[in-house]
Amino acid sequence: MAEMKNLAKQTAIYGVSSIMGKFLNWCLVPLYTYVLTNSAEYGIVTNLYAWTALLLVILTYGMETGFFRFANKDQENAGDVYSSVLCCVGSTSTLFALLGVAFSPAIADLLGYSKHPEFISMLCVIVAMDAFGCIPFAYLRFQNRPIRFAILKLAMILVNIAANIFFLVICPKIQASHPEWISWFYDESYGVGYVFISNLISTVFVTCMLLPQILKAKLKIDSSLLKQILKYSFPLLILGVAGIMNQSLDKIIFPYLIPDREVADAQLGIYGACFKIAMVMMMFTQAFRYAYEPFIFAQNKGGDKKNEYADAMKFFIIFSFLIFLGMIFYLDILKHLIRSDYWEGLRVVPIILISYLFQGIFFNLSLWYKLTDKTQYGAYFSIIGLIITLLVNVLFVPKYGYMASAAASLCCFFVITVISYCFGQKYYPINYDFKSILIYALVTALFFAIHTFSPAEGALRYVQDTILLLLFLALIIKRDLPLKALPVVGKYFR
Numbered sequence: 001m002a003e004m005k006n007l008a009k010q011t012a013i014y015g016v017s018s019i020m021g022k023f024l025n026w027c028l029v030p031l032y033t034y035v036l037t038n039s040a041e042y043g044i045v046t047n048l049y050a051w052t053a054l055l056l057v058i059l060t061y062g063m064e065t066g067f068f069r070f071a072n073k074d075q076e077n078a079g080d081v082y083s084s085v086l087c088c089v090g091s092t093s094t095l096f097a098l099l100g101v102a103f104s105p106a107i108a109d110l111l112g113y114s115k116h117p118e119f120i121s122m123l124c125v126i127v128a129m130d131a132f133g134c135i136p137f138a139y140l141r142f143q144n145r146p147i148r149f150a151i152l153k154l155a156m157i158l159v160n161i162a163a164n165i166f167f168l169v170i171c172p173k174i175q176a177s178h179p180e181w182i183s184w185f186y187d188e189s190y191g192v193g194y195v196f197i198s199n200l201i202s203t204v205f206v207t208c209m210l211l212p213q214i215l216k217a218k219l220k221i222d223s224s225l226l227k228q229i230l231k232y233s234f235p236l237l238i239l240g241v242a243g244i245m246n247q248s249l250d251k252i253i254f255p256y257l258i259p260d261r262e263v264a265d266a267q268l269g270i271y272g273a274c275f276k277i278a279m280v281m282m283m284f285t286q287a288f289r290y291a292y293e294p295f296i297f298a299q300n301k302g303g304d305k306k307n308e309y310a311d312a313m314k315f316f317i318i319f320s321f322l323i324f325l326g327m328i329f330y331l332d333i334l335k336h337l338i339r340s341d342y343w344e345g346l347r348v349v350p351i352i353l354i355s356y357l358f359q360g361i362f363f364n365l366s367l368w369y370k371l372t373d374k375t376q377y378g379a380y381f382s383i384i385g386l387i388i389t390l391l392v393n394v395l396f397v398p399k400y401g402y403m404a405s406a407a408a409s410l411c412c413f414f415v416i417t418v419i420s421y422c423f424g425q426k427y428y429p430i431n432y433d434f435k436s437i438l439i440y441a442l443v444t445a446l447f448f449a450i451h452t453f454s455p456a457e458g459a460l461r462y463v464q465d466t467i468l469l470l471l472f473l474a475l476i477i478k479r480d481l482p483l484k485a486l487p488v489v490g491k492y493f494r
Helices: 001-025 028-037 039-060 065-071 075-102 104-111 116-141 147-178 193-211 221-257 261-277 277-300 306-329 331-335 338-363 368-371 376-400 402-427 436-454 458-479 489-493
Strands: none
Touching: 001 028, 001 277, 028 039, 028 116, 028 261, 028 331, 039 075, 039 104, 039 116, 039 221, 065 075, 065 116, 065 221, 075 104, 075 116, 104 116, 104 368, 116 147, 147 193, 147 402, 221 261, 221 368, 221 376, 261 277, 261 331, 261 338, 261 402, 277 306, 277 338, 277 458, 306 331, 306 338, 306 436, 306 458, 331 338, 331 489, 338 402, 368 376, 368 402, 368 436, 376 402, 436 458
């Protein structure tokens, strides 16, 4: 029981810090859309950060998980495992950074940023340092130090936000009144470049803060041990690359699918900003994952808990529908988070929200191959999804623009969700409550249709949508979650 309480405590700390961090980063979206000159500049941010997400997975090549596996397997030699992994990842990250800086002009030409090769240099250094930093962060988790882990993660994000505000908001105001104060380092025309400078500052900051953990490593590699770790970690690289590509591929290849690069960057900026609005659903999915994965493995120790897994799926879907309706009903308010010239892309939000819903269902279904040790199926499904994402984008983006990218994401996660369910029922059958799920899906579709086709406008429309949302909540309380069942406050409804 004590171990489970400790697990729950650490899960809460890691989960809250992660969600808070994503929320704080999400808060930068309004800043960028209002401050950057046009959507094309935000398109550059969207494209290059999609590349960094992919490169980060490649540069860590599963070694974070490999460290946990071998450090826990032989705790007496955990220091050797840590040193070997840190030195290995540090070496490859340093090599990548040096090559990236050296060949930044050529890479910038290839990616369409020939005027700013320094963007590539900065991002190569950032992603190399982030990849290296993953291992000291993993070491903190291994040492059961979630508070320091959370503080450093949040401090990094806060430094990034502070630097962005300084360069994009404060400096232009100083430039207008006292340009001589900042002329030695600030160039108003540099614009989007300060986004990357801010990121570089925050990355250097957190790397310095990790020095106590970094210096605990010995400057040596146990070659025999490292071979075992690499053999274990390499398949995770394949799975990781396929997984991140399902989320980032559309933003990586988008500029190459539309002939006019300026138009492509502008459309990608609009798509990226509206995609971020829908990330509230992703934050809910992420929070659920932090709580759910420890839950399924803990429950599995007590025998057959398939009813609990089925309930978890049902409640995840129910509350996802609630978030979907809430965001759609009040999208006219949420849209003010971004500048008005981005609003044309708001039509992708419902598609992206449903895509995140299926992404969460797919994660829920993944328990069958995790509990039956058939994790190779996760890689198969991710690769299938990657192929679908690539084909839909290549075939339809030239004609339909970012709408095709949103549809590609939805198609990807819908198909691999269906496939995973079919295989799961073969190897680990669970009797999901499809009757309840179907009822909530139909009610959601009905309320969405009422909202979409209703002639109500202004305040009357908000009253109508609020009533619909309250009716949905009443349905949840009536059918599946009576108020008396709630923790803490439930006693007042008995």
